Amino acid sequence: MGAGHGHRLHYHGHSAVHRLPAHVKILAVLVFVVAVVLTPRETFWAFGVHLLIVLVAVAASRVPVRHLATRMLVEVPVLVFALLLPFLATGPRVEVGPLSLSQAGLLGAWALVAKATLGLMASLVLATTTEPRDVVAGLERLRLPHQLVQIMGFMVRYLEVVTGELHRMRVARDSRGFRSRSLGAWPVLASTAGALFIRSYERGERIHLAMLARGYSGRMPATHRLTATAAQWRQAGILPAAALATLLAAVAV
Numbered sequence: 001m002g003a004g005h006g007h008r009l010h011y012h013g014h015s016a017v018h019r020l021p022a023h024v025k026i027l028a029v030l031v032f033v034v035a036v037v038l039t040p041r042e043t044f045w046a047f048g049v050h051l052l053i054v055l056v057a058v059a060a061s062r063v064p065v066r067h068l069a070t071r072m073l074v075e076v077p078v079l080v081f082a083l084l085l086p087f088l089a090t091g092p093r094v095e096v097g098p099l100s101l102s103q104a105g106l107l108g109a110w111a112l113v114a115k116a117t118l119g120l121m122a123s124l125v126l127a128t129t130t131e132p133r134d135v136v137a138g139l140e141r142l143r144l145p146h147q148l149v150q151i152m153g154f155m156v157r158y159l160e161v162v163t164g165e166l167h168r169m170r171v172a173r174d175s176r177g178f179r180s181r182s183l184g185a186w187p188v189l190a191s192t193a194g195a196l197f198i199r200s201y202e203r204g205e206r207i208h209l210a211m212l213a214r215g216y217s218g219r220m221p222a223t224h225r226l227t228a229t230a231a232q233w234r235q236a237g238i239l240p241a242a243a244l245a246t247l248l249a250a251v252a253v
Contacts, residue, residue: 046249
């Protein structure tokens with residue numbers, strides 16, 4: 001299960017972005033996000049250029065907009081926090097109808113929403129065009145610590161297994177007439193969480209013993225070596241190069 005059954009973020013396709021090696025896309029997205037974060041928040045036009053760059057990448061990936069839009073909902077907590085900033089921040093105030101808003105808060109909220117949205121869109125382009133196991137292999141190709149890569153690999157592989165276990169426990173609980181409608185339901189929910197933790201821990205022990213029986217010595221065998229041609233590096237470099245050029249122009253203004 002897990003990686004073998006795909007991931008809800010990934011969208012199967014055959015675009016040029018899908019064909020790029022994972023480590024090339026990871027590095028390109030990282031450089032783009034850093035450029036967006038370093039862009040001065042007062043240069044509004046620069047964020048418009050960054051947005052255009054991301055939209056070009058989305059178009060090149062051929063991932064349906066609806067597929068991306070539904071996954072953008074993860075940004076809602078950030079938007080709520082940004083909405084509160086103009087009311088909570090101190091400094092000079094500006095009157096907007098009956099509301100008294102902080103100028104620094106408004107600027108901070110704008111920067112937070114713009115940078116978070118652009119970073120999330122770029123990350124979704126990576127996630128929707130790259131299978132989870134390829135992302136893990138790409139991180140390993142970029143020389144991340146192998147212990148961290150292994151933890152991420154197991155998380156990707158067994159996340160759906162654990163969520164499936166939780167779903168079965170919830171069905172069994174509901175079939176016995178449980179309804180979470182008051183504080184009295186908390187002990188039942190706590191016992192469910194505890195049982196899920198114990199089952200996951202025991203599953204992890206069994207998996208570890210099975211790996212040791214198959215010769216595991218601290219490193220996972222490389223299933224495939226990621227390579228990239230010069231043309232692929234140039235193709236992936238368009239996104240970060242354009243972002244860096246926009247950043248330099250914004251700083252120079």
